[in-house]
Amino acid sequence: MEPEIKKAITELGLEHVSFDAPLAGLTTFGLGGPAEVLAEPDSPEELTRLMHFIRAQDIPWFILGGGSNLLVRDGGVPGVVIRLGHGFAEIKIAVQEDHIALEAGAAAPTAQIVSLCRREGYAGLEFLAGIPGWIGGAVAMNAGTHEGQILDRVIRITCLNRDAELESTLRKDLVADYRSLELPEGTIILGVEFRLEQAAPEAVEAKVKDNLARRSATQPKGVKSAGCIFKNPAGDYAGRLIDEAGLKGKSAGRAWVSEDHANFIVHRGKATAEQVLRLIERVRQTILDKYNVELETEIRVVGVDREEAAE
Numbered sequence: 001m002e003p004e005i006k007k008a009i010t011e012l013g014l015e016h017v018s019f020d021a022p023l024a025g026l027t028t029f030g031l032g033g034p035a036e037v038l039a040e041p042d043s044p045e046e047l048t049r050l051m052h053f054i055r056a057q058d059i060p061w062f063i064l065g066g067g068s069n070l071l072v073r074d075g076g077v078p079g080v081v082i083r084l085g086h087g088f089a090e091i092k093i094a095v096q097e098d099h100i101a102l103e104a105g106a107a108a109p110t111a112q113i114v115s116l117c118r119r120e121g122y123a124g125l126e127f128l129a130g131i132p133g134w135i136g137g138a139v140a141m142n143a144g145t146h147e148g149q150i151l152d153r154v155i156r157i158t159c160l161n162r163d164a165e166l167e168s169t170l171r172k173d174l175v176a177d178y179r180s181l182e183l184p185e186g187t188i189i190l191g192v193e194f195r196l197e198q199a200a201p202e203a204v205e206a207k208v209k210d211n212l213a214r215r216s217a218t219q220p221k222g223v224k225s226a227g228c229i230f231k232n233p234a235g236d237y238a239g240r241l242i243d244e245a246g247l248k249g250k251s252a253g254r255a256w257v258s259e260d261h262a263n264f265i266v267h268r269g270k271a272t273a274e275q276v277l278r279l280i281e282r283v284r285q286t287i288l289d290k291y292n293v294e295l296e297t298e299i300r301v302v303g304v305d306r307e308e309a310a311e
């Protein structure tokens with residue numbers, strides 16, 4: 001990126017802008033290269049200014065949430081990585097006659113919503129317990145478990161569209177599928193309204209605790225990961241196939257297939273994205289050869305490899 005473009009970005013008056021900014025610490029995988037520019041707008045006005053500039057200059061960009069479903073390649077992310085600031089993390093409650101309307105900014109941590117629901121007895125989102133990341137990312141991924149998916153509870157979302165205009169869309173007008181939400185290219189989710197029910201706090205708490213206990217019993221601890229690497233194929237579980245194929249514990253460099261949950265690739269902080277990608281490919285190819293099933297990655301892969309970054 002030309003120095004004058006970088007200078008112009010600093011002059012947009014955003015809350016935070018940094019260059020060559022490490023992203024590893026902003027993702028649960030904890031690896032990969034830096035963002036050429038990391039921009040953290042703190043209000044819709046700042047974000048709108050940034051998006052007008054990005055579009056006018058035709059700069060590539062990527063919206064980062066809590067970074068828990070992401071693999072950043074080793075050469076980093078060219079262009080601008082946008083991370084919404086605290087100004088987008090507000091949570092509001094409106095008690096309606098027949099439901100609780102919970103409005104959350106896209107940068108509100110999912111865990112914070114679950115805690116609030118547990119404390120106040122708002123039922124409907126208990127299945128999100130233990131899913132890391134932010135609400136914007138959760139909606140973009142249609143995060144969930146066998147107990148439900150987040151879009152089931154959404155009333156509407158507010159977004160900045162590709163022309164940098166605010167737009168509100170009702171759930172019935174959104175097309176969502178297993179771990180995916182179809183949004184027009186260039187859309188940034190800014191806020192989400194949920195429909196919940198008032199229940200006894202103990203009942204919500206019991207469900208949340210159950211979910212946390214199940215996770216604790218089945219997911220790896222003390223290692224870094226991005227959760228499930230692959231989507232479950234129709235009628236089966238990716239983890240079951242990977243386990244049955246004998247791939248648990250198989251490694252590439254310092255990354256390995258978790259012994260606790262076969263659909264997790266984990267490391268202790270020293271692996272590279274290239275090693276993770278190599279292992280993903282090995283797992284995918286083995287499952288294709290053995291079962292004729294094509295596994296599709298659930299995690300999003302962004303950025304360029306080291307060689308490409310050096311060019």
Ligand SMILES: Cc1cc2nc3c(=O)[nH]c(=O)nc-3n(C[C@H](O)[C@H](O)[C@H](O)COP(=O)(O)OP(=O)(O)OC[C@H]3O[C@@H](n4cnc5c(N)ncnc54)[C@H](O)[C@@H]3O)c2cc1C
Nearest residue numbers: 065066067068069133134136137138140143144189226227
């Ligand atoms: C230990 C562990 C367990 C997990 N368990 C589960 C699980 O049970 N179920 C499940 O579904 N997921 C699970 N995940 C994956 C992940 O936590 C979820 O998908 C999460 O909701 C992603 O949110 P995020 O904010 O971290 O998104 P990110 O990883 O930051 O981004 C994911 C995608 O969403 C897009 N995005 C992010 N914010 C926005 C926005 N504001 N507007 C538009 N697009 C946006 C990004 O561009 C990217 O493409 C797990 C992850 C880990 C590490």
